[in-house]
Amino acid sequence: MSATVLHRPGDSPVHRLPPEVKVVGAFAAVLCVVATPREAFWAFGLHLVVLLAVWAVVRVPLGWYARRALIEVPFVLLAFVLPFTGGAPRTDVLGVSVSVDGALAGWNILAKGTLGVLVSLTLAATTHPRDLVVGLQRLRAPRLLTTIASLMLRYAEVIAAEARRMRTARVCRGHDPRFLWQAAATARGIGVLFLRSYERGERVHLAMLARGWTGAMPVPPSPGAGPWRWLAGVTPALVTALVCGTALWTT
Amino acid sequence: MSTLAMHASDGLLDAPTSLLFGAVAVSGLAVATVRARRELDDRTAPLAGLVAAFVFAVQMLNFPVLPGVSGHLLGGALAAILVGPWTGALCVSVVLVVQALLFADGGLTALGANITNMALLGTAAGYLVAVALRRFATRSRAGLLAVAFTAALVNTVVAAGGFVVEYAIGGQGAVSLGGFAAALLGVHVLIGIGEGVITALTVGAVASARPDLVHLLRGAPVARELAR
Incomplete structure (x- = not known):
């Protein structure tokens, strides 16, 4: 989503x-x-x-x-x-x-x-x-917080789509859990999703460094x-x- | 994402209590922001952003509880165990803010209370439990799973307990505090068991592939037997 x-x-x-x-x-x-x-x-x-x-x-x-x-x-x-x-x-x-x-x-x-x-x-x-x-930036929210939020919004769709693909793959293989004790495959999927997100985060960070990342998102000039x-x-x-x-x- | 609100809405707490916990949340976040910088050194923001996106995506994944009933992960304990308490709290907070502002999930005036409960109190409690039981976690895979389960259960119940305290201070329902506490905590013990099972299995999956990425195990003589 x-x-x-x-x-x-x-x-x-x-x-x-x-x-x-x-x-x-x-x-x-x-x-x-x-x-x-x-x-x-x-x-x-x-x-x-x-x-x-x-x-x-x-x-x-x-x-x-x-x-x-x-x-x-x-x-x-x-x-x-x-x-x-x-x-x-x-x-x-x-x-x-x-x-x-x-x-x-x-x-x-x-x-x-x-x-x-x-x-x-x-x-x-x-x-x-x-x-x-x-808007949150202009309201003086901490830089770290707004940077996390903007990166999160940017990648939420990517990660969510990855989660959806993994679910489709599970369902294709006949996964149809009904009870909590059958949720192991879902959980393993979440573990893999974390690894992929984290590793994507490392890649994104390196790419940002290569483009001159200084530790803060540039704020668009604001006329106020x-x-x-x-x-x-x-x-x-x-x-x-x-x-x-x-x-x-x-x- | 389910179409039902999971987070407290407006009107459950009165205005002064909402403002009070708004202030609590802001000061808690200020501390977490400073400490998270140390936790993740120079990689802070991009990684934390991706972890927040992960928490966000995970909240959309429903797992079955009983036929017809499904729940989804809140992710506070999971984030704390995987990336550390301060970054975890920050990521969960960002997710809550975005959910309130862009998805209308959780009332704007309840945002302070929601952040205090789920991102600050819950994550802190879950992480403290995990640290207290750390020697079991580093010993064996079963120990790690048990610790993750306990941390997530405590996280969920403490977050609900936080709301009980807020309700005691400025609740707007006509239910007696005892009845309210019993109902809310009872439901959240059940939710917490689901959260615990999924958190344990997820941490187990990460630990078997990349034990170096599990913050809780960092610095431990990483047991190769964890990887299975």
Whole structure:
């Protein structure tokens, strides 16, 4: 699987925002969503409206977000279990005893988790992995970390394809494991995959040295985001912050 | 990659706790960055990048647990045993960051907690166990496999334990802490056994081909009988 699997190339204003602005905006928005008190149901509606406004600019079909958001299913299940397992006080809904606290907790996880996934999806859809690393670099993430990340993104596809080929080869030879104790061939494959990755790493390093590697990735010259683009980029986050603040104040 | 989230999502922890563990993760990463440089000398970045790509690819490989149920490796203990704890922690962290930012797996506000648990706590615990049992690992192949199994099991359970602590500080569910801890740790003991088996067999496979590449065995009078 390549790292661009969620990326939807485009040229909307959100796509063209500098990546560091989008990263900061996404983190700030999700933090505000998480800080919103769970009883303020209206606030979550407003958060969703902000997101819908961003999506209108991005022009990615809504169904795309809905399908990708299925990644969150395990936590949705948890959210639906909580109302029945929570403690007193309890109330009756359609003849079923439901814990008030549990229902609120379930709602809390459902609303915040879903909004969080949707924000992450928006970031992933509008930002190329390469740009994301550049954004992290401009946000002063340690050089070593961004170098590892960019090399990882570059080679993830290669290593994953190698893993897929090895799996195909195993399946062709009749490998069809059903139980954990039959996983030995898979594990041996993982061992070989490590050796191949490591040896590829040594080769890549030598090739990089030959081309004058100095120990750090060159940072593309940055004109800087400028105050207006920063303001435009973090406006959705500012609105969520405003909603969150109002909700905190009124509840 | 499975289409289900494996990492904690937003909304499980409250905002102050998320920020607190974000700070913990950042400081842990800062230390790991400095120490990883020493671990891998001048080859640090390219090799670590490829190891991170390996961890990333391995997380896509599902292995069967029971018919219809499959799990995938988290890779913290595996990376620590093969390339050392600091580089291992760094690689797992990078994988977690990329998964959160590019795959929407794991909430952005939960990223700090996820890194703290899986990349820092889990890897450290797994590696400490492996180092404590190192003399068994260098003695025989069975010993090496047993040590790798134990390290991966401890890694998984400690990572889950980290989340239990975070939940105790700022959890947002309406479950009692005891029940939550029992359920989470119980599930992760099962996951850990799977992780342990795969980690042990993988380390065994690497040790039989290139024992010099297994960080845990480095400097040991490498037993030729490991290679079989």
